[in-house]
Amino acid sequence: MMLVDSHCHLDRLSYGDKQVDMASVLAAAHARDIGYFLSVSVTLQQFPEMMTAIAPFTNVFASCGVHPLNQEPVVDAALLRELASNNRVVAIGETGLDYYYSPENKSTQQASFREHIRVARELGKPLIIHTRDAQVDTLRIMAEEGAEQVGGVLHCFTESLEMAQAAMAMGFYISISGIVTFRNASALQAVVRHLPLERLLVETDSPYLAPIPHRGKENEPAFVRDVAQFVADLKHVSLSELADITTRNFFDLFSLAKR
Ligand SMILES: [Zn+2]
Numbered sequence: 001m002m003l004v005d006s007h008c009h010l011d012r013l014s015y016g017d018k019q020v021d022m023a024s025v026l027a028a029a030h031a032r033d034i035g036y037f038l039s040v041s042v043t044l045q046q047f048p049e050m051m052t053a054i055a056p057f058t059n060v061f062a063s064c065g066v067h068p069l070n071q072e073p074v075v076d077a078a079l080l081r082e083l084a085s086n087n088r089v090v091a092i093g094e095t096g097l098d099y100y101y102s103p104e105n106k107s108t109q110q111a112s113f114r115e116h117i118r119v120a121r122e123l124g125k126p127l128i129i130h131t132r133d134a135q136v137d138t139l140r141i142m143a144e145e146g147a148e149q150v151g152g153v154l155h156c157f158t159e160s161l162e163m164a165q166a167a168m169a170m171g172f173y174i175s176i177s178g179i180v181t182f183r184n185a186s187a188l189q190a191v192v193r194h195l196p197l198e199r200l201l202v203e204t205d206s207p208y209l210a211p212i213p214h215r216g217k218e219n220e221p222a223f224v225r226d227v228a229q230f231v232a233d234l235k236h237v238s239l240s241e242l243a244d245i246t247t248r249n250f251f252d253l254f255s256l257a258k259r
Pocket residue numbers: 094130155156
């Protein structure tokens with residue numbers, strides 16, 4: 001059995017405080033059958049440092065992008081294009097819209113999101129999209145900018161079934177994080193029950209959002225197994241079946257990631 005953590009911020013774990021390093025975090029995940037990792041970029045400034053940190057690990061892939069809550073103030077599209085051309089970069093993002101935490105700069109977020117989709121299309125790399133409280137604008141911009149030409153994933157999904165279906169109709173996958181395990185997540189659990197296995201990915205979004213039973217701890221890629229087990233139970237399949245299909249989905253979507 002092999003799982004993939006399809007979305008983690010490997011460069012943002014507090015290694016110093018816990019006196020561990022990236023190698024031991026990856027080894028702990030490997031011991032729980034997590035074989036591959038996608039380390040997701042959130043700013044262009046920190047991207048080179050992330051690439052240096054993951055360089056020794058051939059089972060770690062990278063994305064390049066600017067998180068909607070990290071506008072710089074607006075993404076430098078030329079720099080994004082240059083950095084994202086790196087062979088190790090298998091996806092563009094995370095990008096998207098977050099009106100929950102940052103409703104005051106919607107137009108900057110939208111401009112940045114459009115630039116990310118354009119670069120993704122130029123480079124032929126799929127998108128990692130963060131979307132919160134911005135369903136209509138997210139789907140509208142995806143359609144207007146032709147996001148279906150490269151596809152991608154709505155990551156850490158917490159929105160409606162209707163939004164998931166609209167994204168899937170554009171060829172997108174839906175990634176489920178540890179939020180699904182939370183006690184107040186019954187609406188999301190109902191959505192997951194309706195999503196086809198063929199479109200699902202699992203992720204930690206570590207160091208944030210540790211799943212039950214690790215709440216209160218810093219999240220790490222090893223815990224994607226707890227997310228996967230929870231989703232498997234919701235879908236009435238075994239953990240190994242869920243691992244097989246989500247791992248296949250990962251490599252189908254991120255076709256530049258090689259096993
Ligand atoms: Zn996100």
